[in-house]
Amino acid sequence: MAAPQQQRTSPCPLEIIIIGAGLSGLSAAISCALAGHSVLVLEGARELAEIGAGLQITPNASLIFQHFGIYETLAPKAAEPGFLVVRRYSDGKLLSKTDDFNGDMRRKYGAPFWDLHRVDVQRALADRAKELGVKLQLGAKVADLNFDKPSVTLASGEMLHADLVVAGDGLWSKCRERYLASKGAEDQPLPTGDLAYRIVLKLDEVDDTELQAWIAMPSCTFWIGPGSHVVAYSLRDGHMFNIVLLVPDDLPSDVARQPGSLDEMRALFSAWDPILNRFLDQVKSVDKWKLMHRPELASWVTEKFAFLGDACHPMLPYLAQGANSSIEDGAVLGNILSAVENKGQLAEALRLYERLRKTRGEAIVRETFAQRRDFHMPDGPEQMQRDELMLSKLGKEIDCKFPSRWQCPEVQPWLYGYDAWKEAEKALRESPLKTTTL
Numbered sequence: 001m002a003a004p005q006q007q008r009t010s011p012c013p014l015e016i017i018i019i020g021a022g023l024s025g026l027s028a029a030i031s032c033a034l035a036g037h038s039v040l041v042l043e044g045a046r047e048l049a050e051i052g053a054g055l056q057i058t059p060n061a062s063l064i065f066q067h068f069g070i071y072e073t074l075a076p077k078a079a080e081p082g083f084l085v086v087r088r089y090s091d092g093k094l095l096s097k098t099d100d101f102n103g104d105m106r107r108k109y110g111a112p113f114w115d116l117h118r119v120d121v122q123r124a125l126a127d128r129a130k131e132l133g134v135k136l137q138l139g140a141k142v143a144d145l146n147f148d149k150p151s152v153t154l155a156s157g158e159m160l161h162a163d164l165v166v167a168g169d170g171l172w173s174k175c176r177e178r179y180l181a182s183k184g185a186e187d188q189p190l191p192t193g194d195l196a197y198r199i200v201l202k203l204d205e206v207d208d209t210e211l212q213a214w215i216a217m218p219s220c221t222f223w224i225g226p227g228s229h230v231v232a233y234s235l236r237d238g239h240m241f242n243i244v245l246l247v248p249d250d251l252p253s254d255v256a257r258q259p260g261s262l263d264e265m266r267a268l269f270s271a272w273d274p275i276l277n278r279f280l281d282q283v284k285s286v287d288k289w290k291l292m293h294r295p296e297l298a299s300w301v302t303e304k305f306a307f308l309g310d311a312c313h314p315m316l317p318y319l320a321q322g323a324n325s326s327i328e329d330g331a332v333l334g335n336i337l338s339a340v341e342n343k344g345q346l347a348e349a350l351r352l353y354e355r356l357r358k359t360r361g362e363a364i365v366r367e368t369f370a371q372r373r374d375f376h377m378p379d380g381p382e383q384m385q386r387d388e389l390m391l392s393k394l395g396k397e398i399d400c401k402f403p404s405r406w407q408c409p410e411v412q413p414w415l416y417g418y419d420a421w422k423e424a425e426k427a428l429r430e431s432p433l434k435t436t437t438l
Contacts, residue, residue: 039135045138
């Protein structure tokens, strides 16, 4: 296991403002504080709300938790899937299974695959950031930005100055809006054509003993079908169960989220696996979330400003990399900034961060759309060919490009084997920041 990083003393401590206390912003706050910089996080909400659902934290992010020093905090709250299966939607027929999935992850990547509640992750990140001296200002709504100074003007009228401003304010980023406006451009989140029903069940509220046993023994299950798929996994060491139903979007164009109808949800899945329907019978309420994406940005950085997370590369949830990639962004940014010896190197450091992160982030975005295609095939010849390939590897080593990227020997190592620390260190060895002065 990787050792927690010790906080450094920077030869050139920067004043950094991070906008957004989500996973990307808090990860950047921790890594920049570890690098010896002074960090202020601005969050528009008046409190870090106790809301959210499950996160699948893959080894590329749980490795970062080791470096951040929050691994031991989160371990008791995690559920580690003993196996991963892919099933056909209609009858639950087993198409693929990886036994000892948790052991496989640890052996291959030196870090676990964890299913965690978003609240637990956000709280652990926020607490660690504060331990490292990060200031967190809640109720701080951003009204304007100056990208050259740089500075942030809050809705209260307060103006804050910094050496660097980092935008981690999510899909509906106000920073992105103002950045594009400064260039005479604009964009809006685009509908993907899908929506998600998000469900969390508590073990002690489920009245079916077989389902209770399923929840208590953590695993990860996919059901794949025409135009839709479902993923289900345990949380909090088998005391909660997270279900996400991905279906065609029928929300009005101006609605991003609204309460869902239980009858409508059950009708959509009435012809699906009976065991899935037994889980859905336990649901008391559900919300519908429109799944959105954004066009690619030409650049993620200026000389004194940087984007990270959903503000620059929002992702469909089909590879569970939205959170993991955002955590990677924050870790890499801080690691690159640890090498800054004078402020004249900042612009070069940000360009190096962008070079490391932009290509990967946007490639993952494209791969999520490819996973949707392979999981959402309509019944027919192509679907039958997909199922035959998966069945041909059942109980055997998967040695080919595989429709489930969660198990694919080409895609999985690329996603899960990424080491943010090593990537940053390698880049700095190959492209050391030049000693320049302002």
